[in-house]
Amino acid sequence: MSFEVSPELYDLLVGRYGARLAAELIRVAGVKPGDRALDVGCGPGALTAALVETLGPGRVTAIEPSRSFAAACRERVPGAEVLTGSAEQLPFEDGAFDVVLSQLVVNFMADAAKGVAEMARVARRTVAACVWDYGGSMTALHAFWDGARELDPSAPDEALTMSYCREGDLGDLFDRCGLAEVQFGSLLVEAHYAGMDDFWAPFPHGVGPSGAYCVTLPPERQAALKDAIHRRLGSPPGTFTLAARAWFATGRTYPLAT
Numbered sequence: 285m286s287f288e289v290s291p292e293l294y295d296l297l298v299g300r301y302g303a304r305l306a307a308e309l310i311r312v313a314g315v316k317p318g319d320r321a322l323d324v325g326c327g328p329g330a331l332t333a334a335l336v337e338t339l340g341p342g343r344v345t346a347i348e349p350s351r352s353f354a355a356a357c358r359e360r361v362p363g364a365e366v367l368t369g370s371a372e373q374l375p376f377e378d379g380a381f382d383v384v385l386s387q388l389v390v391n392f393m394a395d396a397a398k399g400v401a402e403m404a405r406v407a408r409r410t411v412a413a414c415v416w417d418y419g420g421s422m423t424a425l426h427a428f429w430d431g432a433r434e435l436d437p438s439a440p441d442e443a444l445t446m447s448y449c450r451e452g453d454l455g456d457l458f459d460r461c462g463l464a465e466v467q468f469g470s471l472l473v474e475a476h477y478a479g480m481d482d483f484w485a486p487f488p489h490g491v492g493p494s495g496a497y498c499v500t501l502p503p504e505r506q507a508a509l510k511d512a513i514h515r516r517l518g519s520p521p522g523t524f525t526l527a528a529r530a531w532f533a534t535g536r537t538y539p540l541a542t
């Protein structure tokens with residue numbers, strides 16, 4: 285499991301974008317004071333923390349299949365209730381939450397249509413989700429996979445293997461899941477790196493699909509991959525900042541609640 289890893293290592297890969305992305309997802313989802321919110325696939329808790337900050341303690345529930353991530357979220361966000369479980373089988377009553385959000389998770393669900401349908405079932409008003417633009421402006425992961433294929437043309441490409449990572453894909457899924465007033469668009473964020481060693485640190489530990497690929501390589505191939513990625517990032521000599529785009533969709537449950 286590429287997500288049964290230390291939350292600190294995850295922070296170095298995707299977590300460093302998490303707080304900014306969460307703020308954007310909360311904005312487009314129209315989360316408002318007094319709402320009860322569910323975070324599906326919360327990981328170590330970037331979106332959960334932002335929801336508690338917005339809504340206050342006792343109004344946010346999070347659910348996550350990785351035990352290490354669920355434990356980290358519980359510890360990091362004491363104002364939230366954190367359960368272990370999956371999107372496809374949410375242990376909640378119909379309409380238990382005003383808003384149900386999911387950040388960077390739909391593409392990892394075993395059955396995304398079932399997962400989003402479950403999110404819609406437990407939402408009284410709004411469902412919102414986002415997925416990285418793997419093939420485009422998620423610079424870090426795009427550079428990783430381009431570098432991997434430069435060295436080995438048969439290496440995978442997350443832009444092709446990931447579902448729901450093209451513009452409009454999530455919106456189409458939301459439509460198929462019966463959500464109303466579906467809207468979609470992009471969320472733009474960025475993250476800062478202290479240098480190439482900082483960028484590279486999580487990959488040899490197997491974090492996420494990119495890390496899972498990295499650990500299959502012998503040390504000299506890992507070093508060559510690190511160099512190839514550095515070149516693709518423009519060979520920055522010191523600190524650098526990378527942009528990342530995620531596609532989002534929002535939808536209303538029907539009949540519309542007030």
Ligand SMILES: C[S@@+](CC[C@H](N)C(=O)[O-])C[C@H]1O[C@@H](n2cnc3c(N)ncnc32)[C@H](O)[C@@H]1O
Binds near residue numbers: 371387394
């Ligand atoms: C890229 S991480 C995103 C974590 C967190 N939402 C964030 O923004 O940092 C993907 C997460 O989806 C979780 N996940 C994978 N399959 C899932 C499923 N079927 N239902 C819910 N979460 C799932 C993983 O365990 C992992 O924590």
